[in-house]
Amino acid sequence: MTDEGEGRWKGFSVLPGGAAGEASADDGLVRAFLDGDEAAFGELFQKHERTVHAIVRRYARRPDDGRDLVQRAFLKAFVAARRDLAIHRGRRPVPFRPWLLRIAVNLAKNFARDEARWRRAPLEVVDGAAAGEAPEQPGADAAMVRAEEQRLMRAAVLNLPRRQREVLSLRLDAELPFAEIAEALGITENNAKVHFHHAARRLREKLARARGEKP
Amino acid sequence: MTDDTQLDPLEAEALSLAALPPPGEAELRALAAAKGGTLHAWRRSNARHHLYRRAAAGLLVAAAAAAVVLAPSAFRKTPRVAQPEAAAAWKVPDLDAIWKKAGGAVADAGADADADTDESASAALFAELEL
Numbered sequence: 001m002t003d004e005g006e007g008r009w010k011g012f013s014v015l016p017g018g019a020a021g022e023a024s025a026d027d028g029l030v031r032a033f034l035d036g037d038e039a040a041f042g043e044l045f046q047k048h049e050r051t052v053h054a055i056v057r058r059y060a061r062r063p064d065d066g067r068d069l070v071q072r073a074f075l076k077a078f079v080a081a082r083r084d085l086a087i088h089r090g091r092r093p094v095p096f097r098p099w100l101l102r103i104a105v106n107l108a109k110n111f112a113r114d115e116a117r118w119r120r121a122p123l124e125v126v127d128g129a130a131a132g133e134a135p136e137q138p139g140a141d142a143a144m145v146r147a148e149e150q151r152l153m154r155a156a157v158l159n160l161p162r163r164q165r166e167v168l169s170l171r172l173d174a175e176l177p178f179a180e181i182a183e184a185l186g187i188t189e190n191n192a193k194v195h196f197h198h199a200a201r202r203l204r205e206k207l208a209r210a211r212g213e214k215p
Numbered sequence: 216m217t218d219d220t221q222l223d224p225l226e227a228e229a230l231s232l233a234a235l236p237p238p239g240e241a242e243l244r245a246l247a248a249a250k251g252g253t254l255h256a257w258r259r260s261n262a263r264h265h266l267y268r269r270a271a272a273g274l275l276v277a278a279a280a281a282a283v284v285l286a287p288s289a290f291r292k293t294p295r296v297a298q299p300e301a302a303a304a305w306k307v308p309d310l311d312a313i314w315k316k317a318g319g320a321v322a323d324a325g326a327d328a329d330a331d332t333d334e335s336a337s338a339a340l341f342a343e344l345e346l
Contacts, residue, residue, distance in 0.1 A: 038254065045250050053246055058235055063245035070246065071253045078257060082264070146232075153233035172234050200222055203229035 027093040030081050045074060048097065052104045054174040058157065059108040061115060069111060073104040101176070101184035105166050112158060149210065156206045157199075164199035167192050 032040035052070050060066035077100040084094055170181045182189040
């Protein structure tokens with residue numbers, strides 16, 4: 001980049017992965033939607049729905065729960081954006097995606113707390129039951145052991161300390177970079193990495209114990 | 216996941232076991248309905264929001280109008296009311312004494328007035344008789 005170019009872009013903060021550009025695009029779409037442009041809503045929703053769904057589906061007992069959580073996350077994010085624009089008279093950009101992710105994490109956490117008395121059935125079991133799949137096939141024992149270990153590990157994720165669970169879920173389910181996880185949770189990137197590694201270590205210990213190995 | 220390369224094999228396996236499978240058909244079907252549901256819920260929320268804002272604006276206008284009407288009477292200077300001590304110290308004036316004191320003057324003035332009237336009336340009568 002030339003000196004002239006550097007000078008021209010001095011006022012902008014460029015985040016890795018073009019996050020600044022995406023944030024700016026989101027800001028424009030949010031403002032357009034709040035001004036009544038429903039096409040902007042469609043674009044925003046399409047852009048983020050998979051990520052939000054990936055975050056909340058671990059806590060959803062049924063597909064409808066996942067859908068409700070996605071709806072509520074978007075709704076709350078739009079209400080927050082409307083309030084923020086009103087308070088600051090639209091002078092500052094709306095960090096829509098970090099808000100949306102944080103709201104999704106909190107909603108999922110609250111949902112899990114409220115539903116704690118229910119024993120969760122993994123969604124693929126529900127899907128499989130609905131499709132009438134028959135698990136009888138060669139290597140069924142190995143598949144059963146693996147299914148049991150999956151159940152154990154998924155339950156272990158839900159029993160992790162809150163911050164570790166949030167970081168792991170955002171990393172594992174939503175596949176977000178640590179920088180974005182940190183922004184969504186309001187922690188530093190290093191802190192997010194530390195929580196992730198603590199969580200991975202706990203899961204490893206749990207798995208080793210289940211297999212009768214030394215953790 | 217770039218930083219996950221630092222995981223040991225058992226950690227990586229634990230994470231792969233903990234990972235959820237891709238969304239099934241039922242989930243995708245449910246998710247497809249989420250967009251319309253969110254938009255519908257937003258419209259309702261927006262309508263409620265505007266209703267509250269209008270109600271709040273109406274209340275403000277009503278409060279301002281009430282203030283305009285009530286402010287003059289609230290800020291008007293009220294006449295001083297006699298203090299209870301002053302009222303208790305007040306005595307009925309002695310009317311007889313006042314009467315006696317003023318009586319002589321009143322009686323003299325009255326007598327003069329009567330005399331003037333009688334004299335002028337007599338003079339008028341005489342003038343009439345002479346005609």
